[in-house]
Amino acid sequence: MAVNLSAPRAADLLPVPGVRIGVAEAGVRKAGRKDLTVMLLEPGAAVAGVFTQNRFCAAPVQVCREHLKQGDIRALVINTGNANAGTGQDGLVRARATCIALARQLEVAPEQVLPFSTGVIMEPLPLERIEAGLPAALADAQPAHWLRAAEGIMTTDTVAKAFSATAVVGGAQVTVTGISKGAGMIRPNMATMLGFLATDARIAPGLLPALALELAEASFNRVTVDGDTSTNDSFVVIATQKAAHAPIASLDSADGRALKAAMLQVARQLAQAIVRDGEGATKFITVRVEGGRDAGECRQVAYAIAHSPLVKTAFFASDPNLGRILAAVGYAGIADLDPGRIDLFLDDVHVAVGGGRNPSYREEDGQRVMKQSEITVRVVLGRGQAADTVWTCDFSYDYVKINADYRS
Amino acid sequence: MAVNLSAPRAADLLPVPGVRIGVAEAGVRKAGRKDLTVMLLEPGAAVAGVFTQNRFCAAPVQVCREHLKQGDIRALVINTGNANAGTGQDGLVRARATCIALARQLEVAPEQVLPFSTGVIMEPLPLERIEAGLPAALADAQPAHWLRAAEGIMTTDTVAKAFSATAVVGGAQVTVTGISKGAGMIRPNMATMLGFLATDARIAPGLLPALALELAEASFNRVTVDGDTSTNDSFVVIATQKAAHAPIASLDSADGRALKAAMLQVARQLAQAIVRDGEGATKFITVRVEGGRDAGECRQVAYAIAHSPLVKTAFFASDPNLGRILAAVGYAGIADLDPGRIDLFLDDVHVAVGGGRNPSYREEDGQRVMKQSEITVRVVLGRGQAADTVWTCDFSYDYVKINADYRS
Numbered sequence: 001m002a003v004n005l006s007a008p009r010a011a012d013l014l015p016v017p018g019v020r021i022g023v024a025e026a027g028v029r030k031a032g033r034k035d036l037t038v039m040l041l042e043p044g045a046a047v048a049g050v051f052t053q054n055r056f057c058a059a060p061v062q063v064c065r066e067h068l069k070q071g072d073i074r075a076l077v078i079n080t081g082n083a084n085a086g087t088g089q090d091g092l093v094r095a096r097a098t099c100i101a102l103a104r105q106l107e108v109a110p111e112q113v114l115p116f117s118t119g120v121i122m123e124p125l126p127l128e129r130i131e132a133g134l135p136a137a138l139a140d141a142q143p144a145h146w147l148r149a150a151e152g153i154m155t156t157d158t159v160a161k162a163f164s165a166t167a168v169v170g171g172a173q174v175t176v177t178g179i180s181k182g183a184g185m186i187r188p189n190m191a192t193m194l195g196f197l198a199t200d201a202r203i204a205p206g207l208l209p210a211l212a213l214e215l216a217e218a219s220f221n222r223v224t225v226d227g228d229t230s231t232n233d234s235f236v237v238i239a240t241q242k243a244a245h246a247p248i249a250s251l252d253s254a255d256g257r258a259l260k261a262a263m264l265q266v267a268r269q270l271a272q273a274i275v276r277d278g279e280g281a282t283k284f285i286t287v288r289v290e291g292g293r294d295a296g297e298c299r300q301v302a303y304a305i306a307h308s309p310l311v312k313t314a315f316f317a318s319d320p321n322l323g324r325i326l327a328a329v330g331y332a333g334i335a336d337l338d339p340g341r342i343d344l345f346l347d348d349v350h351v352a353v354g355g356g357r358n359p360s361y362r363e364e365d366g367q368r369v370m371k372q373s374e375i376t377v378r379v380v381l382g383r384g385q386a387a388d389t390v391w392t393c394d395f396s397y398d399y400v401k402i403n404a405d406y407r408s
Numbered sequence: 409m410a411v412n413l414s415a416p417r418a419a420d421l422l423p424v425p426g427v428r429i430g431v432a433e434a435g436v437r438k439a440g441r442k443d444l445t446v447m448l449l450e451p452g453a454a455v456a457g458v459f460t461q462n463r464f465c466a467a468p469v470q471v472c473r474e475h476l477k478q479g480d481i482r483a484l485v486i487n488t489g490n491a492n493a494g495t496g497q498d499g500l501v502r503a504r505a506t507c508i509a510l511a512r513q514l515e516v517a518p519e520q521v522l523p524f525s526t527g528v529i530m531e532p533l534p535l536e537r538i539e540a541g542l543p544a545a546l547a548d549a550q551p552a553h554w555l556r557a558a559e560g561i562m563t564t565d566t567v568a569k570a571f572s573a574t575a576v577v578g579g580a581q582v583t584v585t586g587i588s589k590g591a592g593m594i595r596p597n598m599a600t601m602l603g604f605l606a607t608d609a610r611i612a613p614g615l616l617p618a619l620a621l622e623l624a625e626a627s628f629n630r631v632t633v634d635g636d637t638s639t640n641d642s643f644v645v646i647a648t649q650k651a652a653h654a655p656i657a658s659l660d661s662a663d664g665r666a667l668k669a670a671m672l673q674v675a676r677q678l679a680q681a682i683v684r685d686g687e688g689a690t691k692f693i694t695v696r697v698e699g700g701r702d703a704g705e706c707r708q709v710a711y712a713i714a715h716s717p718l719v720k721t722a723f724f725a726s727d728p729n730l731g732r733i734l735a736a737v738g739y740a741g742i743a744d745l746d747p748g749r750i751d752l753f754l755d756d757v758h759v760a761v762g763g764g765r766n767p768s769y770r771e772e773d774g775q776r777v778m779k780q781s782e783i784t785v786r787v788v789l790g791r792g793q794a795a796d797t798v799w800t801c802d803f804s805y806d807y808v809k810i811n812a813d814y815r816s
Contacts, residue, residue, distance in 0.1 A: 055745040056738030056763070086734040088748070088764025121731020122765050185718055185735065226717045228732075229739035309634040309717070309803075310593055310811055317812030323529020324636075326494040327593065330464030331637035337463040340496070355464070356496025357530050395717075400805050403718055404725030 002159045003284040003373055003393065005276035008147060014164040014175045015143035016198040018042040018240025022141035023152040026133025028126055029081030029119065036133040037152040038102065039076040039196065040141055045240045046205035047073040048212040049114070052188075052233035058085035059095040059125075060115040061234060067099070070111045071205070076236065077102050078116040078194065079130055080155050080181075085231035086122035094125040101131045105138060118155055118181065118194055118232050150179040153194055156402055157183045161273040167201075167262035169255045170245030174201040176262045180270035184279040184403060186225035187307075188216075188233050188271075195220055195270055198238040201259050202247040205239075211251060211260065212237040219267035223391045225278035226399070227307040237263070275391045280398030283315050286376040286391055293384035297334055301379060302390040304332035312395030315375065320366030322351050329379055341382030347375060410567045411692040411781055411801065413684035416555060422572040422583045423551035424606040426450040426648025430548035431560040434541025436534055437489030437527065444541040445560040446510065447484040447604065448549055453648045454613035455481040456620040457522070460596075460641035467492045467499035467533075468523040469642060471507065478519045479613070484644065485510050486524040486602065487538055488563050488589075493639035494530035502533040509539045513546060526563055526589065526602055526640050558587040561602055564810055565591045569681040575609075575670035577663045578653030582609040584670045588678035592687040592811060594633035595715075596624075596641050596679075603628055603678055606646040609667050610655040613647075619659060619668065620645040627675035631799045633686035634807070635715040645671070683799045688806030691723050694784040698795040705742055706796035709787060712740035720803030723783065728774030730759050737787055749790030755783065 019041060026036040041047070049068055051061045067073065077098055084091045099113035106113075117125065140148075150160035164177040182193030197215070216235050241247075248256050276284050287305050292298035305311055308328040314321045325344060330337070344352035346369045351361050369375055427449060434444040449455070457476055459469045475481065485506055492499045507521035514521075525533065548556075558568035572585040590601030605623070624643050649655075656663050684692050695713050700706035713719055716736040722729045733752060738745070752760035754777045759769050777783055 054735060054738035055742065056734050056747045083731070086731045086747075086760065086764060088762060090764065120729070121735060122760065123731075124765075185732075187739075228716050228718045228735065231731075231735050231738060308636050309807070310636045313808050313811035316808065319812065321528070323491070323494045323531075323639075324593075326464050327462060327529060327636065327639050330462035330639060331595075334463065339464045352494065352530065354496060356494060356498065357532075395808060397805050397808050399717070400721050400724065400803060400808060403721035404727065 002277040003281050005159050005273055007159050008150065008162045010147040012164065013146040013162050014177050016175050016177050016240060017200045017242035018045055019198050019238065020141040020143050021145035021149045022137040022139065023145065023148045024133045024136035024140060026079065026129045028079050028129055034152040035080045036130060036137050037078040037149050038137045038141065039149065041074050041238065042240060045073065045238055046203065046208045047236060047238050048208035049234060049236045050212050050216045052230055054229050054231045056086055056231050058083055058117060058232040059087055059091035060084055060117045061232060062092060063095045063099065064114045064234060067111045067114055072112055073114055074108045074112040075102055075106055076114045076116065078153050080153055081119040082117055082123055082125050083119045083121045083232050084117040084125040087124060091125065094127045097127055098130055102134055105134060116194055116234055121231060146177055146179060153179065153181040155181065156279055157181050157277050159277050161270055163266045163269040165262040165265045167258045169201055169243065169248065169259050172243050172245035174199055174243040174259065176266050178266045178270050180274055182274045183277050184225060185228040185230040186223065186274060186278065187227045187229045188220045188223065193230050193233055195235040197263060197267055198240065199263060200240045200242040202241045202243055202245060203239045203259065204247060204249055207251055208237060208239060215263055215267045218264055219271040222389060223271045223275045224303065224306050225275060225393060272391055275393050278393035279402045280396040281393030282396055283394040284374050285315060285393060286389060288376060288387065288389045289379045289381065290387040291381040291384060292386040295386045295388045298386055298388035299390065300334065301329055301332040302388060304328045305377060306390050306392035309395055315370065315394035316396045318370040320363060320370045322346065322366060325377060326352060343380040345378040410685040411689050413567050413681055415567050416558065416570045418555040420572065421554040421570050422585050424583050424585050424648060425608045425650035426453055427606050427646065428549040428551050429553035429557045430545040431553065431556045432541045432544035432548060434487065434537045436487050436537055442560040443488045444538060444545050445486040445557050446545045446549065447557065449482050449646065450648060453481065453646055454611065454616045455644060455646050456616035457642060457644045458620050458624045460638055462637050462639050464494055464639050466525060466640040467495055467503040468525045469640060470500060471503045472522045472642065475519045475522055480520055481522055482516045482520040483510055483514055484522045484524065486561050488561055489527040490525055490531055490533050491527045491529045491640050492525040492533040495532060499533065502535045505535055506538055510542055513542060524602055524642055529639060554585055554587060561587065561589040563589065564687055565589050565685050567685050569678055571674045571677040573670040573673045575666045577609055577651065577656065577667050580651050580653035582607055582651040582667065584674050586674045586678050588682055590682045591685050592633060593636040593638040594631065594682060594686065595635045595637045596628045596631065601638050601641055603643040605671060605675060606648065607671060608648045608650040610649045610651055610653060611647045612655060612657055615659055616645060616647060623671055623675045626672055627679040630797060631679045631683045632711065632714050633683060633801060680799055683801050686801035687810045688804040689801030690804055691802040692782050693723060693800050693802065694797060695800060696784060696795065696797045697787045697789065699789040699792060700794040701792035703794045703796045706794055707798065708742065709737055709740040709789065710796060710798040712736045713785060714798050714800035717803055723778065723802035724804045726778040728771060728778045730774060733785060734760060751788040753786040
């Protein structure tokens with residue numbers, strides 16, 4: 001049960017001129033599940049990606065990095081059910097063979113294809129099934145198939161994740177549509193499990209890598225479900241250049257900012273949707289840390305809170321056992337932190353002041369907030385002006401159930 | 409259900425000359441639970457302690473640090489049910505008042521008393537109940553009451569933790585007996601929730617702080633249940649100086665090494681007992697990382713594995729979903745780690761070689777080991793000669809249940 005997140009309606013998702021999507025059932029995951037998605041780009045699209053910092057990065061991530069250096073990307077191919085990670089040289093061969101198979105059918109070079117995989121780690125990718133599934137995926141390709149793609153890349157997700165936005169750039173309307181997936185092994189470090197964001201805006205291709213990084217930093221890199229950074233995290237930004245405005249030459253121009261705002265809106269919705277659909281999640285929690293010397297230490301404290309199993313189970317139980325939050329602040333690794341300056345708020349409730357219980361704090365006030373499905377934890381460190389925010393979920397029986405059962 | 413850990417028998421615990429222990433029911437925790445323990449030392453005992461590195465360290469921890477500077481400790485007083493942490497100045501006043509109350513009855517100075525608290529954070533310590541309980545605890549004091557003390561300091565522990573050992577030092581037999589508690593909020597950083605180790609050995613008091621640190625490093629500082637470093641971790645080493653040998657002047661002498669070995673044996677048993685009785689634990693897991701450049705990076709990788717909720721739930725399910733271990737190795741934060749050199753073993757089973765699945769690995773072999781109640785994960789990094797070991801447990805429904813219910 002995702003937290004305040006329902007499946008998107010196909011009618012709410014805007015096609016992006018220059019992008020067609022097709023989905024098929026290749027039998028990689030489970031019988032009856034669409035598990036193979038292709039995204040086809042018209043010539044001239046600019047593409048940038050940010051990928052996992054896990055040293056065990058998956059074979060497709062390594063191939064994506066190589067192919068993005070060449071540029072001129074024409075297709076993406078995504079399978080679920082198998083991550084092709086922890087598979088050594090053989091995994092690289094199979095990821096490249098996937099690109100070769102799709103490139104042959106599209107009559108482009110293999111380097112113009114980006115491969116993505118998500119699923120179980122350390123199992124060989126079933127290449128022949130993917131190859132056999134490609135013709136059906138290609139035959140399915142339509143501009144309006146964003147919802148099918150969002151469904152096609154799901155693993156333990158319970159709800160498909162897709163959002164659209166528009167912006168006016170240089171007098172023309174541009175569209176931004178994105179999809180994402182991921183419910184466990186979520187503590188993206190540079191990007192989420194899988195996220196794809198496309199726009200028809202015209203933007204100098206050289207600006208795209210910096211834009212992708214900036215978007216990832218403010219969205220996917222601020223969410224966590226379980227603290228486990230995946231081997232396959234990939235976030236891809238596509239600009240098809242089809243819109244009717246003069247090209248954007250700077251992200252700091254008025255047009256650049258308008259586009260960035262629309263793209264950030266969709267990227268944040270996609271990233272937060274992953275938390276709302278986090279494995280076993282019953283609550284959506286915003287952890288905001290203020291008054292730090294720099295954003296880095298605020299983030300460090302926010303992640304300590306967001307990863308604490310004790311804090312997360314207290315949220316699940318709606319139990320305002322809030323000393324656990326102070327304990328997490330205390331072990332976050334800021335050596336010269338002064339506990340005597342720390343304040344803690346739960347939504348509007350002032351729980352702790354100067355490192356101790358607020359004399360006017362009443363348990364029933366904490367209880368009231370803890371019962372909500374959306375909660376903001378706000379910690380004030382009292383040592384500077386910086387702040388940062390992380391989004392996470394609670395920790396329930398179902399997280400254990402889902403991850404104890406995942407392969408069976 | 410603790411993993412291969414049964415309650416100690418009173419007859420197996422050796423009294424330590426110079427130490428008497430008394431226990432009482434003060435009504436701090438629950439009705440019918442012994443929750444107040446005093447440990448009385450004859451004059452001349454040397455005492456050293458190591459304490460939590462959590463910046464929100466509890467009031468009693470702060471008072472212990474002050475009083476240990478004075479030396480000449482004559483008594484310890486320990487309550488469960490309330491941690492007296494996150495309680496600000498008022499908490500310090502109450503911790504000091506506890507010392508004053510016990511000191512008055514013993515006719516010693518308040519600075520000769522060490523206070524310890526464990527339980528809920530950010531609630532006021534019920535001082536009057538502790539004061540009212542002290543006479544009964546003092547009346548109960550006996551050298552043979554180690555098991556009662558181990559029971560008296562329990563919170564969510566399901567089994568009391570106490571061990572004894574002997575060593576021959578300078579021709580005389582010396583005794584080492586210790587107790588510990590803790591089942592959740594366990595990722596000691598310098599020491600465990602509460603651990604007490606006493607010996608009648610004669611050892612120069614100046615050597616004791618270094619000895620306590622060395623013992624903590626090789627025992628309590630190598631276990632983790634949930635990665636949450638407590639506000640109250642305290643490990644205290646007591647040498648009553650009552651044995652009939654010439655004083656130990658160096659820890660590197662033959663006598664020093666013999667004593668240290670006996671003390672380390674008990675400290676390790678106590679630390680591992682905390683993991684065996686970890687909240688919801690069904691398996692005891694040794695994570696050994698070898699082939700690192702230094703012990704620090706081996707420890708970093710071992711903790712990444714030991715804290716991964718995905719790895720811990722796979723152990724709970726006996727599911728050899730071992731790619732999750734590789735993923736944890738990959739995100740442990742070693743920037744220049746080469747995944748192509750990494751080997752993974754599960755007990756005697758060689759699971760991964762050179763960063764990929766071992767061609768001769770068979771799932772049924774992994775399955776066989778995963779079903780055991782004691783498992784060793786061995787990771788070889790292939791970049792140096794250093795190694796380190798961490799002990800942990802799996803992650804089950806019951807962890808969530810215990811921590812969602814703890815206060816109610």
